[in-house]
Amino acid sequence: MKTLLFLIPLYLLPLAVQSDVVLTILIFTFVLGILAIGFNIVFGGAGQLTMFHAAAFGIGSYVTFLSMLRFAIPFWLGFLVAVVIVIIVSIVIGWICFKFRLKEFYFAVVTLAFAELCRLVVLNWTSVTNGTLGMLVLEKPTIWIPGGGVVRIEQTVPWYFLTLICLTGVLIFSVLLTRSWIGRNFSAIRLNEDLAQTLGINTFRYKLLAFTISNVIAAFAGALYGFYTGYIEPSYLAVAQSLDAIAMVLLGGVSTILGPVVGALVLTSLPHLIELPAEMRVAVYGMILILVILLMRRGIVGLAAGLLKGRVNAA
């Protein structure tokens, strides 16, 4: 839990920094960080290489928005509808994959196929989703503030705090999960599934649980993302979105608590920090990514933890 203290300066940051650019980058960091935390639970926790998280992210944004329109309900209730749908979809897909004992790349390929299936449905179900054109989201989330009544989240600073609070919540959940019996059983499955079974752990059930939790978190990130950018399109469900989250987790540090957030920060801010022509920028960005992943096996957080430990040992 102590590692979460790093969030305190972030709560104070808007007092010192008024730059819209900086706050916007951080908002994207928080939202994509939530997506990466979700992926880290199923991959870094239970060792299952899913490619479905972008689909869950997209379903989260589409279903939240569409159910708000259709049922005239607030954002949070719309998100609840998305959660129910994502849970059902996760259980069906997870059940199929885990019953057939799909592992590693087989699991990745089959979940990718299901994700593409979802993307094609969104793309072609034009009457509901408006197809390739996507949808403009003019609605905003509302929250109730004691003394202030119901407030619409519109400006950058309220969005900053809303997404930071959501990130904090998801991080606390992931710390509790990692330390609980569930988290312990997840690592048993990741490190030696056969042994986990002979110790009485129902590996099927726990893999399904990890997959579902991770998709619900991804859907949460998707809902925030769509409403923050004010635009929803089928590319939210695309492979590239899944790969981005994977890169964040690898870069920040797999199986670490803060890794996904650190990775999200680096990958969202890096393109803005490299002042080069666009085409050069992409190349440099890619190169940095490759080098970091090759040279730091446990990511930035793993490396930092190693350095800190080394210093303590030397002292």
Added chain:
Amino acid sequence: MLLKVENLTKRFGGLVAVSDVSFGIEKGEIIGIFGPNGSGKTTLLNLLAGLLPPTAGRVFWKGQDIAGARPNVIASMGVIKTFQNPQLFSELSVFEHVMIASFLAFTRMKDHSRLSSFLSPGRGEATLRTRAEKALTLCRLQDSLTKPAAELSYGEEKMLGVAMAMMCEPELLLLDEPASGLGNDEIQNLENVLRDLRAHGTTLCIIDHKVAFLAKFADQAIALQQGCKIAEGRPNDVLADPGVVKAYLGRSHHA
């Protein structure tokens, strides 16, 4: 009768690894299964623990047919197996290993719900931690609690496997060659641990090709050769059985 095996058979393609084996295990006894390498001992244990589905035959645990059930289901009923080559979660510490292994014990604790342990991880763990420390002390791993399991010696890895099995509170413990690869001192310690388990009412089923180790312990012995049961009874009687002598020495033994 705790466990009853009826006409158990396992074929791998054309190879019959276990052929029509039947026997029973009474509560509290120690049963030794021995036979030369390749006689089907490990396959037999894997069938009992659910790691392999049998081709034919039935396994009754307290009267319930468990043949073909998943390993975690069989484990939760109280049948736990250790591995000949230690199976570990290598990057975790020794203590984390036994804590993962205490999952079944945890699910059997009734004084708190799993949800409450999620919200405050400390609850319910104190009892399990004490038990884990006790099991590790008994297995002489008390000085390596924080060591990653990957750094243990082979003998220590095997004892960690036994400690993990103990944490599962087995009613029947299936041990796959627990003494192989251990030094004399380590074997002595293993014997103490097994005596302690027995004193606490655990039924043991041990397979080994070292006859001397089993003969000291077992109440009942079964000899296997090429997947078939060739003798059964008191250990010394089984060892004196002409068929067993022939299987071990390749010819009948004229003293």
